[in-house]
Amino acid sequence: MRDVASERVCPVTARLTIAPDLFDVLLAGLAERGQGHRESGAFLLTDRAHPEEELPQPVTAIAFYDDLDPDCLTGRIDFHAAGYTRLQDLCRRDGLRVVGDIHTHPAHRVQQSRIDAAHPMVARDGHVALIAPHFAAGVTDVSPLGVHLRVNGDWASFYGEQAGELLLVSERHLAAELRSWWHRLLSRFRRRQLQERR
16 A cells, blocks of 8 residues: 555545535434544445546545444444445435545544455445544544545545545535536537427
């Protein structure tokens, strides 16, 4: 496992945006579920209509691990196949797809463990895996998080200021992404209407 960010191999480009209210709900939910003594986590979801290559990806919904797999928080996280099935059902039903995940660590260390790196929740290039310290208790912004980006089957890791450049907590960015998504959807609808009239 390399810390690609320190090698300056991968340019820092915003990967995800999340509205402040949703970011607060996410961190508070992680802290509550962890109860100060166990790891917890969640999947970060976006609208399926948003093109995968168009960055940053807006996080529009979250799915906590234990809502999908009630027995997965055992101190560590033991997420089972039934949880992935429920995640797929949720995404299919609501027109969503996974763009990232977050889980907590007990102390200040937000680097990936060997288990985190070797067994990610989603092993796909472009996936963003976040780690929050102190079971997410007291975390209010991006800077304490570890942001780990899957690149060519390996991980690029970002911390502090660089973490905040990859994960933007901003109404403005999210609103722009949603406007862009809405315009694309409207444009497709109008094209389809024109084709049907011909």
